[in-house]
Amino acid sequence: MSGFRQAQGDLRLESVTKAFGDFKAVDDLSLTVPRGSFFALLGPSGCGKTTTLRMVAGLEQPTSGRILIGDTDLTGSRPYERPVNTVFQSYALFPHLTIRDNVAFGPKRRGHKDAATLADEALVLVQLPHLAGRKPTQLSGGQQQRVAVARALVNRPEVLLLDEPLGALDLKLRRQMQVELKRIQTEVGLTFIHVTHDQEEAMTMADTVAVMNHGRIEQMGAPARLYDLPSTAFVANFVGQSNLGVGTISGTDGDFLVADVGGSRVKIPRSRSRVQQGPVMFGVRPEKVRIHRDRPTGVGSDMQATVRDVSFTGVATQYLVTVASGATWSVYEQNLDVEPIDLHPGDQVWLSWDPGHAFGVPAEGAEVPDGPVLADVTITEPHVGAAPIQDAP
Amino acid sequence: MSAVVHGPGAPAAPAGPDTATRAKFLPYLLLLPGALWLLIFFVIPLVQLFTVSLQSQFPGYPGYYYRDVNFKNYWAALTEFAPHFGRSLLFAGIATFFAFALSYPLAYAMAFKAGRWRGLMMICIIAPFFTSFILRTIAWRQILADEGPVAKVLNTLHVLPGGHITETWMAVVAGLTYNFLPFMVLPIYASLERVDPRVIEAGGDLYANGFTTFRTVTLPMSMPGVLAGTLLTFIPAAGDYVNAELLGSDRSTKMVGNVIESQFFKVPGGYPTAAALSFTLMALILAMVFVYVRRFGTDELV
Amino acid sequence: MSAVTQSRGSAYKPSTGKRIQAWLADRFAMIAAVLVLLYLFVPVAYTFAFSFNNYKKSNITWNPEGSPTLKHWKNPCGAPGVCDSLVKSLEIGAIATLVATILGTLVAFALVRYKFVGRGAGNVLTFVPMATPEIVMGASLLTIFVQGFSRVGLQLGFWTIVIAHIVFCLSFVVVTVKARVQSMDPRLEEAAQDLYAGPTATFWKVTFPLVLPGIVGAAMLSFSLSFDDFIITNFVSGSETTFPKFVYVSYLRGIPAQANVVGFSMFVIAVSLVILAQVIGNARKPK
Numbered sequence: 001m002s003g004f005r006q007a008q009g010d011l012r013l014e015s016v017t018k019a020f021g022d023f024k025a026v027d028d029l030s031l032t033v034p035r036g037s038f039f040a041l042l043g044p045s046g047c048g049k050t051t052t053l054r055m056v057a058g059l060e061q062p063t064s065g066r067i068l069i070g071d072t073d074l075t076g077s078r079p080y081e082r083p084v085n086t087v088f089q090s091y092a093l094f095p096h097l098t099i100r101d102n103v104a105f106g107p108k109r110r111g112h113k114d115a116a117t118l119a120d121e122a123l124v125l126v127q128l129p130h131l132a133g134r135k136p137t138q139l140s141g142g143q144q145q146r147v148a149v150a151r152a153l154v155n156r157p158e159v160l161l162l163d164e165p166l167g168a169l170d171l172k173l174r175r176q177m178q179v180e181l182k183r184i185q186t187e188v189g190l191t192f193i194h195v196t197h198d199q200e201e202a203m204t205m206a207d208t209v210a211v212m213n214h215g216r217i218e219q220m221g222a223p224a225r226l227y228d229l230p231s232t233a234f235v236a237n238f239v240g241q242s243n244l245g246v247g248t249i250s251g252t253d254g255d256f257l258v259a260d261v262g263g264s265r266v267k268i269p270r271s272r273s274r275v276q277q278g279p280v281m282f283g284v285r286p287e288k289v290r291i292h293r294d295r296p297t298g299v300g301s302d303m304q305a306t307v308r309d310v311s312f313t314g315v316a317t318q319y320l321v322t323v324a325s326g327a328t329w330s331v332y333e334q335n336l337d338v339e340p341i342d343l344h345p346g347d348q349v350w351l352s353w354d355p356g357h358a359f360g361v362p363a364e365g366a367e368v369p370d371g372p373v374l375a376d377v378t379i380t381e382p383h384v385g386a387a388p389i390q391d392a393p
Numbered sequence: 394m395s396a397v398v399h400g401p402g403a404p405a406a407p408a409g410p411d412t413a414t415r416a417k418f419l420p421y422l423l424l425l426p427g428a429l430w431l432l433i434f435f436v437i438p439l440v441q442l443f444t445v446s447l448q449s450q451f452p453g454y455p456g457y458y459y460r461d462v463n464f465k466n467y468w469a470a471l472t473e474f475a476p477h478f479g480r481s482l483l484f485a486g487i488a489t490f491f492a493f494a495l496s497y498p499l500a501y502a503m504a505f506k507a508g509r510w511r512g513l514m515m516i517c518i519i520a521p522f523f524t525s526f527i528l529r530t531i532a533w534r535q536i537l538a539d540e541g542p543v544a545k546v547l548n549t550l551h552v553l554p555g556g557h558i559t560e561t562w563m564a565v566v567a568g569l570t571y572n573f574l575p576f577m578v579l580p581i582y583a584s585l586e587r588v589d590p591r592v593i594e595a596g597g598d599l600y601a602n603g604f605t606t607f608r609t610v611t612l613p614m615s616m617p618g619v620l621a622g623t624l625l626t627f628i629p630a631a632g633d634y635v636n637a638e639l640l641g642s643d644r645s646t647k648m649v650g651n652v653i654e655s656q657f658f659k660v661p662g663g664y665p666t667a668a669a670l671s672f673t674l675m676a677l678i679l680a681m682v683f684v685y686v687r688r689f690g691t692d693e694l695v
Numbered sequence: 696m697s698a699v700t701q702s703r704g705s706a707y708k709p710s711t712g713k714r715i716q717a718w719l720a721d722r723f724a725m726i727a728a729v730l731v732l733l734y735l736f737v738p739v740a741y742t743f744a745f746s747f748n749n750y751k752k753s754n755i756t757w758n759p760e761g762s763p764t765l766k767h768w769k770n771p772c773g774a775p776g777v778c779d780s781l782v783k784s785l786e787i788g789a790i791a792t793l794v795a796t797i798l799g800t801l802v803a804f805a806l807v808r809y810k811f812v813g814r815g816a817g818n819v820l821t822f823v824p825m826a827t828p829e830i831v832m833g834a835s836l837l838t839i840f841v842q843g844f845s846r847v848g849l850q851l852g853f854w855t856i857v858i859a860h861i862v863f864c865l866s867f868v869v870v871t872v873k874a875r876v877q878s879m880d881p882r883l884e885e886a887a888q889d890l891y892a893g894p895t896a897t898f899w900k901v902t903f904p905l906v907l908p909g910i911v912g913a914a915m916l917s918f919s920l921s922f923d924d925f926i927i928t929n930f931v932s933g934s935e936t937t938f939p940k941f942v943y944v945s946y947l948r949g950i951p952a953q954a955n956v957v958g959f960s961m962f963v964i965a966v967s968l969v970i971l972a973q974v975i976g977n978a979r980k981p982k
């Protein structure tokens with residue numbers, strides 16, 4: 001216990017790189033997590049989230065770079081010397097100890113005399129005081145998850161790391177636990193770093209979301225900000241979905257850039273584009289787009305398209321349409337109208353949107369993940385039961 | 394998933410000069426007592442036995458030897474005692490086969506069907522050791538004897554060639570099968586226990602036919618255990634002499650073990666021959682094991 | 696398996712023949728297993744039965760005149776050598792098990808947990824004794840005890856038996872404990888470290904308790920092997936007598952029924968001790 005670092009403050013990663021052989025699992029990553037915030041690290045499987053957490057926990061040492069809490073450099077110190085605790089991906093509860101002893105493990109190691117009391121308090125916090133005497137194998141997945149949280153929280157660490165803590169739970173329990181975790185974080189006021197590959201989870205829980213891809217942070221910010229203005233094509237499709245099209249900036253129109261995307265002229269607010277000239281990837285969110293039989297008047301931007309698929313989901317209807325460039329876009333229409341427009345695959349329609357919602361991201365090296373837009377095409381086909389696309393007039 | 398990649402058991406070795414040196418010497422420190430023990434009481438005795446196998450008799454002084462490089466002992470081992478080697482390998486082979494046939498269902502039931510009876514079944518397999526293998530072998534001798542129940546029934550049915558079980562190869566093989574059965578069951582069970590029952594269920598869904606599932610899914614997954622079990626049965630069975638001594642006859646069922654034992658204890662000046670026989674046996678077994686492991690093996694054994 | 700598949704279709708009523716077949720298929724392994732266990736017990740039962748034999752000269756055939764007797768059970772040490780050899784076997788088994796379990800556990804940890812020069816050799820060195828016929832091991836040990844160790848005062852007897860038993864028990868301990876250490880989830884130790892346990896605390900609070908069942912199992916196996924060993928013991932025992940050796944040596948003269956009493960009692964004691972341990976273990980487990 002001699003080397004324990006009593007650090008306080010923001011968590012900072014400075015140019016942290018972790019290489020396994022030639023492969024860089026985490027690549028020159030820098031970020032600051034403000035003290036007391038709920039921070040989500042979001043990214044697809046294999047992008048280096050767990051590796052990042054393990055470096056913060058001290059279970060892995062960075063190949064280069066520094067990890068600090070406040071002004072205390074933690075790089076090189078051992079896991080048991082850091083004021084950091086982890087909720088492991090598979091919980092890693094000690095099978096030979098009771099729930100109470102599991103939770104009391106940390107306090108005991110740090111020489112707390114009232115470790116059992118602390119453990120019981122932590123179990124109250126996660127609403128499991130009645131199971132204190134059981135063994136981990138006698139608990140359900142959701143209960144084990146709470147115990148794992150209690151076991152880490154009881155130590156009141158400076159930073160609590162949660163590695164996909166809800167990944168093994170079913171959807172309903174997951175939603176419930178999201179609320180629960182958020183409540184606990186607000187209650188104890190500790191810094192939470194929550195790793196997940198579920199964008200909805202990250203958005204609903206976190207104050208700040210960092211989107212990670214290939215060992216790098218693509219974008220970081222408040223959830224609403226990330227959604228509203230993604231700065232890369234990857235983020236545009238990983239956080240929610242986007243209708244994207246590669247084009248070239250051809251001129252300006254007041255506060256707008258004008259770009260030519262697959263034969264259509266579209267406008268992007270200057271302030272919402274990461275590139276100001278040359279190739280650009282234009283994007284607009286599906287729910288910002290309206291669909292019409294006839295060309296609307298007085299709206300900012302429009303485009304002609306062919307309906308490929310219609311799926312009615314109750315509150316909304318999702319349309320998949322083919323635009324002039326050949327790309328597939330999706331459109332969410334809220335079912336507000338008394339008499340909804342009755343569209344079928346093959347119908348010619350007009351799309352319109354407020355150009356203020358459009359955004360531009362770099363086109364080069366743009367990597368569009370297997371977003372739901374493309375995947376949906378095959379999945380939704382049977383929904384409608386309409387004629388196959390090639391039969392369309 | 395990712396945890397598998399983060400892999401090998403050792404907690405991440407933290408930096409720092411003191412722990413680095415400690416981590417370097419610690420494994421040797423842990424290994425040292427055991428390794429020394431095996432070196433002094435296993436390797437060196439084998440080397441010594443090998444030099445004995447090359448010794449020659451002192452002319453005129455029966456029972457005295459001098460150091461030599463004399464392969465005559467090996468020649469005698471291979472010619473004079475060839476039938477004994479043949480029997481050892483053959484009996485051990487048959488016994489291994491039967492032990493496998495009996496053990497697999499037992500191990501399978503323990504792994505997948507026994508539920509809370511698993512522990513009890515495990516005890517039942519090991520507990521007979523405590524009655525003593527000699528006592529149990531003698532019990533078999535009486536059970537299989539001419540006036541015993543088994544031989545009587547078989548003889549009334551006229552299905553027993555020669556009319557006897559004891560004093561024949563059948564009793565010896567039966568004894569070997571019985572005595573080494575636990576060494577077959579335990580490794581097979583250990584390997585089956587690690588198989589996830591859901592994998593087998595998946596196999597059942599794919600093939601519907603229980604036997605196909607077994608052949609294509611269960612059996613291959615238990616191969617490391619089968620391999621270890623057959624070796625742990627075959628090797629001691631091939632070197633055994635107690636079963637042949639207690640259940641067999643004086644002439645036609647003697648195995649190499651019997652010869653080694655009597656050369657050591659009963660034949661004056663038999664030491665070098667016994668040593669040569671031991672080494673030949675070991676070489677034969679190692680050769681067969683090598684071929685066998687090459688054919689079926691995994692590197693999980695060592 | 697097939698039975699499970701069939702029972703899913705509730706509307707489908709298979710014929711009685713089919714049902715019996717399915718029932719048998721499902722139970723086949725268990726039925727076969729019970730039969731094999733019974734087969735393992737046949738000579739034990741024989742030993743038990745003949746412990747009541749009211750024989751005159753030798754306990755080989757049942758004496759039809761004398762009625763079954765309890766006299767051997769009342770006086771198990773009555774025949775010379777039975778209890779002395781039993782005590783020797785227990786002592787040897789205990790010492791050999793203790794030493795082999797400690798040394799073997801250390802070796803197993805070294806071989807699983809560290810990568811070092813000589814690890815392959817260590818694996819081979821601990822495996823080869825298991826692949827060596829007992830008679831070869833016994834013969835080689837006899838050779839070295841007679842030709843080398845007697846000069847430094849180690850005569851054939853109790854301690855040479857202990858030494859020899861440790862050799863073969865050691866291999867079994869290493870293999871058993873190795874498997875247990877290998878199957879342990881490495882994340883548990885990481886979790887301990889994460890919860891402020893240094894290397895020492897991690898080992899004693901997490902690693903050791905989790906490997907302990909493997910160590911106990913290895914010790915039990917060790918003791919059983921040592922207690923029942925005859926071939927190696929016979930080579931290195933000199934004039935010392937263990938229980939199996941006593942039985943073997945007295946075979947020609949006739950084994951006293953007291954040996955049957957002792958053999959069967961040991962069996963019962965072993966089974967009861969293990970069951971007792973399990974029951975206590977289960978009772979201590981919180982519900």
Ligand SMILES: Nc1ncnc2c1ncn2[C@@H]1O[C@H](COP(=O)(O)OP(=O)(O)O)[C@@H](O)[C@H]1O
Pocket residue numbers: 020025043044045046047048049050051052395396398399400
């Ligand atoms: N110990 C390791 N050795 C080699 N490669 C590793 C190791 N740990 C992780 N990786 C690799 O690093 C990448 C990132 O892994 P990880 O951090 O677990 O991803 P995530 O948690 O985001 O799914 C993966 O491609 C993985 O294969």
Ligand SMILES: [Mg+2]
Pocket residue numbers: 046049050051089163164395
């Ligand atoms: Mg991960």
